[in-house]
Amino acid sequence: MSGLEDEIKEIEDELQRTVYNKATSKHIGRLKAKLAKIRDEAVQRAMKSAGSGEGYSVKKSGDGTVVLVGFPSVGKSTLLNQLTGQESEVAAYAFTTLTVVPGILEHKGAKIQILDIPGLIAGAAMGKGRGKEVIAVVRSADLILILGDVYNGRHVDVLMRELYDAGIRINKPKPDITIKKSGNGGIRLNYVGDEALDIEEVRSILAENKIMNADVLIRGNVSQDDFIDAMIGNRVYIPAFIAINKVDLVDAKTRAEIEGELTERFGEKPYMISAHSGYNVDTLKDGIYEHLGFMRVYMKPLGGPADMEEPLIVRSDSTIEDVCRRLHRDFVDKFRYAKIWGKSVKHDAQRVGLQHKLKDRDIVTIVTRF
Numbered sequence: 415m416s417g418l419e420d421e422i423k424e425i426e427d428e429l430q431r432t433v434y435n436k437a438t439s440k441h442i443g444r445l446k447a448k449l450a451k452i453r454d455e456a457v458q459r460a461m462k463s464a465g466s467g468e469g470y471s472v473k474k475s476g477d478g479t480v481v482l483v484g485f486p487s488v489g490k491s492t493l494l495n496q497l498t499g500q501e502s503e504v505a506a507y508a509f510t511t512l513t514v515v516p517g518i519l520e521h522k523g524a525k526i527q528i529l530d531i532p533g534l535i536a537g538a539a540m541g542k543g544r545g546k547e548v549i550a551v552v553r554s555a556d557l558i559l560i561l562g563d564v565y566n567g568r569h570v571d572v573l574m575r576e577l578y579d580a581g582i583r584i585n586k587p588k589p590d591i592t593i594k595k596s597g598n599g600g601i602r603l604n605y606v607g608d609e610a611l612d613i614e615e616v617r618s619i620l621a622e623n624k625i626m627n628a629d630v631l632i633r634g635n636v637s638q639d640d641f642i643d644a645m646i647g648n649r650v651y652i653p654a655f656i657a658i659n660k661v662d663l664v665d666a667k668t669r670a671e672i673e674g675e676l677t678e679r680f681g682e683k684p685y686m687i688s689a690h691s692g693y694n695v696d697t698l699k700d701g702i703y704e705h706l707g708f709m710r711v712y713m714k715p716l717g718g719p720a721d722m723e724e725p726l727i728v729r730s731d732s733t734i735e736d737v738c739r740r741l742h743r744d745f746v747d748k749f750r751y752a753k754i755w756g757k758s759v760k761h762d763a764q765r766v767g768l769q770h771k772l773k774d775r776d777i778v779t780i781v782t783r784f
């Protein structure tokens with residue numbers, strides 16, 4: 415073991431021994447912050463020594479990008495081919511896929527980019543087995559499909575752990591925390607909503623990162639871990655869900671066992687599929703569409719009828735600005751106002767600006783300067 419690993423182990427042990435309460439929260443905060451910092455440095459160092467690597471250049475396309483993450487040979491390439499009609503190489507040995515292979519799935523009017531990548535292994539977050547390149551692709555995705563198979567379904571938490579270590583936070587919104595360093599004045603802490611962390615906890619966590627002066631704003635309920643994430647930065651927040659492949663290889667009882675176990679552990683039923691035969695793959699397509707959180711927006715030209723045949727597919731948190739960018743590169747610059755009919759406004763034909771948030775099935779007219 416290296417000195418670094420010893421140090422990590424020591425802090426982890428101490429954390430395990432310490433019971434969380436009002437009196438220990440400050441100490442625990444400091445230990446966690448220290449641990450996070452050491453880990454982050456270790457990852458940065460490992461990634462640097464993994465070389466400057468070309469990286470995989472994949473251009474994002476379509477309405478959203480889904481990446482298939484799984485151990486070697488769980489059937490990622492087989493699934494890509496089944497979903498998109500691509501021809502990514504399939505074989506019975508590990509690391510058949512050595513680059514990123516993109517395909518397009520067309521479903522319910524949406525064009526969804528699916529990325530097949532090399533298998534992820536334990537240690538990937540530290541650069542093992544092309545981890546550096548693979549993680550970079552995963553971090554840029556809109557949705558992660560975690561693929562296991564009936565032999566290793568129980569180990570998907572190893573994958574989850576690697577994603578976590580690589581700064582990827584799945585299935586949680588980005589905590590609303592602002593830390594603005596200042597020249598003096600100590601730590602000033604403000605809340606919108608509950609007092610989620612006390613000033614002593616915040617102070618000791620920041621001190622661990624040598625931040626002695628800062629304005630901190632916390633909105634809503636956040637944990638110590640969230641706060642440490644915000645301090646270290648470099649985290650991404652991505653939705654994810656699980657599918658288990660090769661269900662054709664086991665009996666109904668084993669299938670049900672795996673399904674039950676994963677549901678209990680992750681709070682959501684995994685999709686039980688056979689990429690090879692196509693079993694449940696249509697259901698999985700629906701799942702991808704839902705987890706991407708798509709919604710439909712209908713465009714109505716000024717003075718004309720709305721096009722109710724072909725909706726524009728956008729992410730459910732989209733604003734008018736997002737829609738403008740999708741329609742034409744000049745629309746944001748030339749934007750005057752938009753008119754909306756639908757659930758996001760109080761009355762029909764209401765005028766809104768670029769930052770207005772849309773709802774599913776809104777009808778939108780965009781008015782620009784010439």
Ligand SMILES: Nc1nc2c(ncn2[C@@H]2O[C@H](COP(=O)(O)OP(=O)(O)OP(=O)(O)O)[C@@H](O)[C@H]2O)c(=O)[nH]1
Nearest residue numbers: 486487488489490491492505509510511533689690
């Ligand atoms: N029985 C069965 N075999 C499958 C299924 N899906 C894939 N396979 C087989 O599993 C093996 C690995 O499939 P791949 O698609 O190459 O797996 P991969 O995850 O892309 O593998 P790497 O690129 O090496 O990480 C191949 O022999 C496939 O034919 C399935 O649903 N059922």
Ligand SMILES: [K+]
Nearest residue numbers: 487505507510
């Ligand atoms: K393979």
Ligand SMILES: [Mg+2]
Nearest residue numbers: 490491510511
């Ligand atoms: Mg493959």
